[in-house]
Amino acid sequence: xxxxxxxxxxxxxxxxxxxxxxxxxxxxxxxxxxxxxxxxxxxxxxxxxxxxxxxxxxxxxxxxxxxxxxxxxxxxxxxxxxxxxxxxxxxxxxxxxxxxxxxxxxxxxxxxxxxxxxxxxxxxxxxxxxxxxxxxxxxxxxxxxxxxxxxxxxxxxx
Numbered sequence: 001x002x003x004x005x006x007x008x009x010x011x012x013x014x015x016x017x018x019x020x021x022x023x024x025x026x027x028x029x030x031x032x033x034x035x036x037x038x039x040x041x042x043x044x045x046x047x048x049x050x051x052x053x054x055x056x057x058x059x060x061x062x063x064x065x066x067x068x069x070x071x072x073x074x075x076x077x078x079x080x081x082x083x084x085x086x087x088x089x090x091x092x093x094x095x096x097x098x099x100x101x102x103x104x105x106x107x108x109x110x111x112x113x114x115x116x117x118x119x120x121x122x123x124x125x126x127x128x129x130x131x132x133x134x135x136x137x138x139x140x141x142x143x144x145x146x147x148x149x150x151x152x153x154x155x156x157x158x
Contacts (some may be wrong), residue, residue: 007037008147008154011101012125014058019103019140019149023053024077026061026068031080033088033095033119040093043083069129072109081110085117095119103129105144108132114138123147133156
């Protein structure tokens with residue numbers, strides 16, 4: 001039998017591939033929503049449809065010297081997790097009990113959307129310091145798991 005990637009590696013690599021479509025100048029993030037090992041939707045961070053990309057008009061957060069992890073609303077971009085949830089809705093796919101694979105840990109705004117979308121598990125490649133996001137996911141009973149691409153190990157964060 002040939003050496004096939006695990007489901008976790010397969011979906012995380014797809015999230016990494018999606019991140020390459022990002023138009024964000026600060027952080028390229030990709031997300032894949034999955035249920036029963038079937039892809040519901042993908043997303044990456046970037047400006048809303050038909051708006052100028054940050055590469056064309058500059059980064060609002062850089063312009064205002066906003067530190068990473070603060071004032072998420074001061075950004076032209078839509079987060080990868082948000083785009084994946086929106087695309088699932090536009091395509092008529094329920095996100096209930098889905099698993100979200102994301103290259104980075106969700107922020108508090110995305111955590112609230114994940115909770116209301118009834119996503120049950122979030123699997124990330126890299127952590128992102130947002131204590132409120134972790135607290136919200138914990139309180140909602142949503143698993144947050146880190147997948148290490150090198151060791152292929154899963155570590156439950158909450």
